[in-house]
Each structure stands twice: as C-alpha cells, then as structure tokens.
Amino acid sequence: MSASASAKPVVTRFAPSPTGYLHIGGARTALFNWLYARGRGGKFLLRIEDTDRERSTPEATEAILKGLTWLGLDWDGDVVSQFTRKDRHAEVAWEMLKRGSAYKCFSTQEEIEAFREAARAEGRSTLFQSPWRDADPATYPDRPFVIRLKAPRDGQTVINDQVQGNVTFGNEQLDDMVCLRSDGTPTYMLAVVVDDHDMDVTHVIRGDDHLTNAARQTQIYHAMDWPVPVWAHIPLIHGPDGKKLSKRHGAVGLHEYQTMGYPASAMRNYLCRLGWSHGDDEFFTDSQAKEWFDLSGIGVSPSRLDFKKLENLSGQHIAAAADAQILPEIEAFLKETGKPPLSERQRDRMARGLYSLKERAKTFPELLDKAHFLMIDHPVVPDEQAAKALDTVSRGILSELTPQLQNVSWVRSDLEATVAATAAAHGIGLGKLAGPLRAALAGRTVSPSVFDMMLVLGREETLARIIDAAG
Numbered sequence: 001m002s003a004s005a006s007a008k009p010v011v012t013r014f015a016p017s018p019t020g021y022l023h024i025g026g027a028r029t030a031l032f033n034w035l036y037a038r039g040r041g042g043k044f045l046l047r048i049e050d051t052d053r054e055r056s057t058p059e060a061t062e063a064i065l066k067g068l069t070w071l072g073l074d075w076d077g078d079v080v081s082q083f084t085r086k087d088r089h090a091e092v093a094w095e096m097l098k099r100g101s102a103y104k105c106f107s108t109q110e111e112i113e114a115f116r117e118a119a120r121a122e123g124r125s126t127l128f129q130s131p132w133r134d135a136d137p138a139t140y141p142d143r144p145f146v147i148r149l150k151a152p153r154d155g156q157t158v159i160n161d162q163v164q165g166n167v168t169f170g171n172e173q174l175d176d177m178v179c180l181r182s183d184g185t186p187t188y189m190l191a192v193v194v195d196d197h198d199m200d201v202t203h204v205i206r207g208d209d210h211l212t213n214a215a216r217q218t219q220i221y222h223a224m225d226w227p228v229p230v231w232a233h234i235p236l237i238h239g240p241d242g243k244k245l246s247k248r249h250g251a252v253g254l255h256e257y258q259t260m261g262y263p264a265s266a267m268r269n270y271l272c273r274l275g276w277s278h279g280d281d282e283f284f285t286d287s288q289a290k291e292w293f294d295l296s297g298i299g300v301s302p303s304r305l306d307f308k309k310l311e312n313l314s315g316q317h318i319a320a321a322a323d324a325q326i327l328p329e330i331e332a333f334l335k336e337t338g339k340p341p342l343s344e345r346q347r348d349r350m351a352r353g354l355y356s357l358k359e360r361a362k363t364f365p366e367l368l369d370k371a372h373f374l375m376i377d378h379p380v381v382p383d384e385q386a387a388k389a390l391d392t393v394s395r396g397i398l399s400e401l402t403p404q405l406q407n408v409s410w411v412r413s414d415l416e417a418t419v420a421a422t423a424a425a426h427g428i429g430l431g432k433l434a435g436p437l438r439a440a441l442a443g444r445t446v447s448p449s450v451f452d453m454m455l456v457l458g459r460e461e462t463l464a465r466i467i468d469a470a471g
Contacts, residue, residue, distance in 0.1 A: 010042030011202045014068075014075075015082075015192070017049045018060035021253040022067035024305075025207060025237045025245065028271040032234065032293070033205050034073045035272065039290035045199055046075040049082045051191055056083075067254040070332075072264045072286075080199065082191050089186030092194045092224065093147045093179045101223035102179060104145040105130045127175040144182035149219060151176050157215045162232040162295040164208065169215040177216055189213065193220040201229055205295070208233040232295045234275060235302040242304060249305060259337050261364030263321065263329055266314035273313075275303035282309075283316050315362035323354040333364045349374035353456035356448040373442035373453050378464040386439035390469055394436035397426055398470040401433075402463060410459050412451050419450075440469030 012033035016026050037044040048064070050056040065079070096102035107115075107130055116126045130148060152171045159167040179190040186194075192213075196204060204214075211233045221228045239249035251257055257267055269284060277299070278284070278292040318326065327350060334341055342350060353374050361367035368375070382390060401422045408418045416430075423433040437450040441462065447453060454462045 008200065008202050010037050010040040011045065011200050012037040012042065012205060013045040013047055013196065013199060013201050014073075015047040015049050015195075015206075016064050017052065017055075018057060018064060019052065019055040020060055020063075021255055022064045024252055024254055024257070024271070026064075027067065027071060027254040027267075028237065028274055029206055029234065030068060030073055031071070031268060031271050032276070032298075033203075034075075035289055035293040036203060036205060036295070039293055042202075043076040044073070045077060045080070045201070047080040047082060047195060047199070049188070049192070051082050051086070051186070051188055053083070063255065070258050070264055071254065071267060080195065082195060085191070085195060085198075086186055088198065089191045089194050090180055090184060093186065093190060096149065096179065096220075096223050097147055099223070100150070102147050102149050103130075103133055103135075103176075104140065105132045105148045105176075105178075106141055106143055106145045107132065125172070127173070130176055133176065146178045146182050147180040148176040149179055149223060151216075151219050157218055159211065159214045159218065159231055161211070161214070162230060163235075163298045163300060164211065164233055167211060167215075169212070174216060174219065179220070189216055190220060193217045193224075193226075196229060197221070197224070197226050203230045203232065203295075205232040205234065208235050232298070234298055235300060237274060238302045238304050240305055240307075242302075245305065250307070255336075258333070261333055261366075262310065262314045263317050263326065263364070265321065266310070266317040269317065270310045270313050273309075274305070275299055283313060311362045315360065318361050318363075318367065319358045321358070323351060326354060326358070327351060330364055330367070345377075346375055349456055353448075353452070356452035356456065370448060372444060373447055374456055376443070378461065379468045380440065380443040380465050382439050382443040382469075383445075385445045386443050389435040389439040389445065394433075395470045397422065397433060398436055398440060398466050400425075402466055402470065405459070405463060405466070410455070412455060415451050415454055436469070437466070440466050 014030040014033050016022065034044045048061055093102065112128050115128055119126045133150060151174055155171050157169045157171055157174065161167055177189055178187050180186055214231050214233065218228055237245050239245050245252055251260065268286065272289050273282060276297045278297055331342060350371060353371065357367050357370045361370055401419065404418050404422055408414050419433060420430045423430050434450050438445065438447050441450060441453045441457065
C-alpha cells in the first residue's frame, strides 16, 4: 500500500464497459467496492468505460444503472463517461512525452508485423521493440505516429495486491504500450489510469483478469509520479461445476435474478459471500456487511455459484424483511416481469397479509402463489382438489357457520373459538373443518392459515366466499 493512498479518505469505483447487461461477476465487483467504501465513510464512484464507441450502447449503460439501482448500490456524484474525458487523457500522453517517459513511434502496422514474424522465426520474444524509442527528433518523418510509454526494459514491476499477495512481472515481459493512437484517441490502459487518478481513487478492486493490466498501469503511474492505488484483484466466479461461468449454468445477468424473484437484500448477502467470508456467518444484514467487509476476507480461489444457497438466503431475507420494505419490491418484481400491478384492494390486503406469507417463501413467485387468496375476489372458483373438500356435508356446516361469524368480534381468538365450536357441534375436530374453509376462502388445498386469511380478507369478503361455497 502506498503511504499517500492510505492517508486519504477511501475512494473506490466501479467501471463497467457498456457493451451488454450487467454480469453477476460485475455486480459482485460493484458490491465489494460499495461495501469497502461505505464501511469506511468513503466514496463509491461510478464510471462508464465507453471508449469503445462501436460496442458501447446507451441501452447497455441504462441496463447497468438499472441493475445497480435494483441491487441497492448507490453511488456518489454523477456517473462519469470515460469517452467525454478523451481530451484529458490525450493531455496526459503529451505530458509524458514532455517528461521523456513516453516517445513518438512512427512504425507502421506492416513494420510491426514484420518485426514479430522475424522474432518468431528466430525464437525471440515477439514484444515489439520500437526503433523510435531513443531516436533523434531530427530524424522524425512527416507521417502519423502513436505515443508509446517508455517502459523500463529491465528489473521488475511488483504489484502489492491485497488479495493475490505480491505479484512480480519481469519488465522484459511488458512492452512499450501505446497510450495515444495516431488519430489522437487514448487507449483504454491510459484512460483508466488518468481517470482513477483524477477521481482520487485510492483502492482499485476488480477481477483478477485485470492483474496484468495492473502492472502496465503501475508503469504509467510511475511515469507521471502519481501515487499508485491499493490493488485488490478478486478471483472470478465459476459455475457449480467449477468451470468458467457461462449461460449454460443458468442465470449470469443480474437482471435475471430480479425476474426470478430474489429480493435485493438476499442478492447482496449472497454475492458478498461469493468469494468473501466472515467466519462461519452466512446470513447477515447490510449494516453487518459494511462493518465486517475487508479485503483480507477475500479468498484466492474462484468461487462457485450455488443456487440452493441463494434460495436459502433469499427465504431468510424475505422472512426477516419489514413489510413496508418488501411490498415495493414485490410491486417492482411484478412490473419487471410484465405482470399486472396490484390493485388498491390487492395492495391493501397484501400489506395486511404479508406477515402470513413471508414464512417459507423463498422467492417472490412463491410468496405470490401463497397470496393467491388475496389476489382474487368472490366468487372463488376452487381447483379440482379443493372442490373435493366441498361435499354436501361440508357445505351444510359452512351454512351453519355463516351466521355465527356475522356477529363475532373479528379477532383471531374469537374466530378460532367460533369455528371450533361449530366443528365440535358436528362431532368433528377443527382440522376437519379447516379443509372446506380453505377451499371456500382460497379455492386451494394449500394456503396460509384459514384464520390468517379471514383476518386479511375481512368480515365482508370472508362471509361472501363462505356463502358462495355453501351454495
């Protein structure tokens, strides 16, 4: 860790390329950066690396922002577009040229390829060694040129990585990379360093596929005499089979997890545990995650997706969530999946009935399935199994129950006592009457407790459904 970086307030960033949806691996990287900053009173910045104009699209940018918003990762300040900063990037390239830490290279693509072919034939390194590195400016031709970094030819570049440990690169393995193209546009490698420096980024937390980039970028920092950030390169996410994550493993885009009905809190918890650990803790809150998260807890081996673990955590988060928190998420899920929004009546019932729905529901589709009784109005059409519970005897008992319920106080204890008394009068247990009641109220054989349903539906709707069922 550089002394200058450690003395500053923590600033992290997430810098995706807008060439497609937000990958689950990218979402985890964003989460780690967010947690590290938020847990230390620092800043979490968002930069869209849109320098690849052919592949970058506004739709992809929108999808990334939408995904981060759904995941609950708020960022500080405005979203930075890397492309809009191209003049600043070029300015730094020219500054390096002025310092003597970069040079003009006039070699053509044909000359570079000829160099590499000769190197291959002779069994030498194919890293291009420009003849213009130390050329006399008086010999410069009048033709287009690129600006290359004058990288050290010997010695080592060491990355002091907080996850990977010290990683050493022999400088002979690193070429004089192009920083500014002949058309005046910057390369990605330069743009990243300039942006991170100008945004005061203190910690670069990203996938370990960028580890070699860190060595090259370190050389640019040194060329400008800028403080090097703290590096933390995290292993990639693999599928359950241990192979590189791909569509064959199921959902790889963050948006897919929203449409499958996982709450955002569960995704944050799960993604945090995907490659990071705090003892044996599996279920934890945001505040705990912010307090506990550190770079030392990140493992060095690739993590594996485990959908069963995600489902388990999801169920725990649904059960633990405050009703006022979970209801907007259910509505957002319905909207995202193109389902009809809740009516005022359904919303009111849902708000009153969530307490009876959250237990044992692992996803929002499961919760909504349990909520079937409050989504419908009378007359209830029972399914085939439920209809079997509404035989002649059962309908007769329901007819007798109706007047008993008309005047009873609408509280659970009184409802239970009234139903139990009616059942006893017919020489049956409460459980025997629960089946026909469930069929009448929900039209299904599986539902929340009949008394929970009665409380949620209210007296008028409950009686209407029982009367319909009794015939």
